[in-house]
Amino acid sequence: MSQSTLTRELALRIGLAARALPDTPPKLFISVLRACTGTVLNDQSLAELGKAQFQQALNNFGIVADADSIRDSLNILRNAEANSPKADTSQVIESASSIRIAIGSDDPQLISGHFGSCRQFLVYQIAADDARLIDVRSIDSDAQRQHDDKNVYRAELIADCRVLYIASIGGPAAAKIIKYGIHPVKADQGEAITQIIKQLQIVLAHAPPPWLAKSMGIQPVQRVCFEQES
Known part of the structure; x- marks a missing residue:
């Protein structure tokens, strides 16, 4: 089975996501991710990773974590901070009917x-x-x-x-x-x-x-x- 090669940035992000979960070695965490994404482990496959699927894979590998830790780990994998919308505070809508x-x-x-x-x-x-x-x-x-x-x-x-x-x-x-x-x-x-x-x-x-x-x-x-x- 062929496996996708991880970029340095992606490998770092996966390491940080593993650290967000208690007692989860990176090697075990990669096994979890491959169970979710199959042979393709890249930015796109992680961005599309669903919460329920991620939670089920963690359970299957015996990884127990609270909801906040799971959410934080998933956000790191999805690179949510980089993809989050940016607020526009340059001008204020002055309409009285806004x-x-x-x-x-x-x-x-x-x-x-x-x-x-x-x-x-x-x-x-x-x-x-x-x-x-x-x-x-x-x-x-x-x-x-x-x-x-x-x-x-x-x-x-x-x-x-x-x-x-x-x-x-x-x-x-x-x-x-x-x-x-x-x-x-x-x-x-x-x-x-x-x-x-x-x-x-x-x-x-x-x-x-x-x-x-x-x-x-x-x-x-x-x-x-x-x-x-x-």
């Missing part, structure tokens, strides 16, 4: 993940004619563990946002973020983030529903005028 939203997702392009387990929130400022990623807020595992309530920690992380798009969120967690004035909106797993933004911009350009108008700071009289003009 709104700040958060998107909970482990993927910079597609909706992915649960509110209680996603590793980051993408924060956008959205207006009818403009949209900008202004911040990427990663979950600090240590800070989350030290907090009395994981869901409250996450809600506080996006407390300046008025809408949260997420693929999945439980009732108790949704109730907590609503207390922070954040409106949860369920999105389809795998839905394109650009499509969500376009749909929201269409709503902003016409007549936003009362809850959204209120979040944007539009008073009742202003809402009537806004609707008449559309």
Whole structure:
């Protein structure tokens, strides 16, 4: 069986990913990865490595690790930091009718993940004619563990946002973020983030529903005028 040759950078990344897991020698870890990817072990095959597949392979080789360690190891393998979206803070959207939203997702392009387990929130400022990623807020595992309530920690992380798009969120967690004035909106797993933004911009350009108008700071009289003009 032919085996792919590892580049120096990839070998280093695999070594760091192995160190993120307890008591996992690099040689054993490579066996885990080859069980996942077959004969081709390269940047592309690791970028496409799924969490469930990775978890199952670790179990098959007797490697026991907590969820945070597994996530950290997988992010290193995927080179997630290098591929993460970059926020644009060069200019601020000055439109009074803009709104700040958060998107909970482990993927910079597609909706992915649960509110209680996603590793980051993408924060956008959205207006009818403009949209900008202004911040990427990663979950600090240590800070989350030290907090009395994981869901409250996450809600506080996006407390300046008025809408949260997420693929999945439980009732108790949704109730907590609503207390922070954040409106949860369920999105389809795998839905394109650009499509969500376009749909929201269409709503902003016409007549936003009362809850959204209120979040944007539009008073009742202003809402009537806004609707008449559309």
